[in-house]
Amino acid sequence: MRNRSLVVIALGLVAATACTQKVSPPKDGVLQLKDGKEKASYALGMNFGRQLRERSVQVDEEIVKRGLTDALAGTRMALTDEEMRNLLAVMQREYNARRAALNAAPPGDRSQRLATGQADPAGLSVAFKLAPRLARGFYGGERWVSPATFKKVGEGKTCTVEARVEGRTSGTGVGAATWTAADPEMVVVTPGAGSDVKLLVTRPGESRVRVEQDGASKELSVKAAYQKNVLQVAITSR
Numbered sequence: 001m002r003n004r005s006l007v008v009i010a011l012g013l014v015a016a017t018a019c020t021q022k023v024s025p026p027k028d029g030v031l032q033l034k035d036g037k038e039k040a041s042y043a044l045g046m047n048f049g050r051q052l053r054e055r056s057v058q059v060d061e062e063i064v065k066r067g068l069t070d071a072l073a074g075t076r077m078a079l080t081d082e083e084m085r086n087l088l089a090v091m092q093r094e095y096n097a098r099r100a101a102l103n104a105a106p107p108g109d110r111s112q113r114l115a116t117g118q119a120d121p122a123g124l125s126v127a128f129k130l131a132p133r134l135a136r137g138f139y140g141g142e143r144w145v146s147p148a149t150f151k152k153v154g155e156g157k158t159c160t161v162e163a164r165v166e167g168r169t170s171g172t173g174v175g176a177a178t179w180t181a182a183d184p185e186m187v188v189v190t191p192g193a194g195s196d197v198k199l200l201v202t203r204p205g206e207s208r209v210r211v212e213q214d215g216a217s218k219e220l221s222v223k224a225a226y227q228k229n230v231l232q233v234a235i236t237s238r
Contacts, residue, residue, distance in 0.1 A: 124218040129162035154231035177213040
């Protein structure tokens, strides 16, 4: 079915909500998940959110929550099952059309679309490496996350953030990616090209880092400030 992927996504979020229970408060900007049930629930919600973002689907979060509540409670729905399927089919067709148009466009046109903020279904995703103390219990002792805003407490007067860029559709590393800091004195990128880099933030302030590969791009907004003589950094993906 052409609308199958969106239906699966929606079902995944329903399952995630059904499994959700009270979780521990965030620590260093990252939600603390204490058991397998919480981790599975978060994974479903995380997958749903990412796929909506990658498909550039605009949603009203409160209405989404109401739809989940009504479905889980088994109360009267605001839409019939047929209306739901038809709407999901329309959303899937619109996504397929946008992706086909973007893939068919010449590289110059594609770059222009990216520069003007138009959707890039095959764009880039940037992940950040958590500190070892936050990655305990994970295979290999490493954990990479892709929140809307990543926060990290520095080593003192500076803060080092390990970043990784991937192609969204393939999920594979992007070896030819280039990283450019708007203020190279504030944010030092090492190396300047490759899938994995280190961002050394040397002082407080605001700057940007742009990641580019094969016509696709991602901009990172970097904000840093001292708190108790320790540099703390927040990086927002755009």
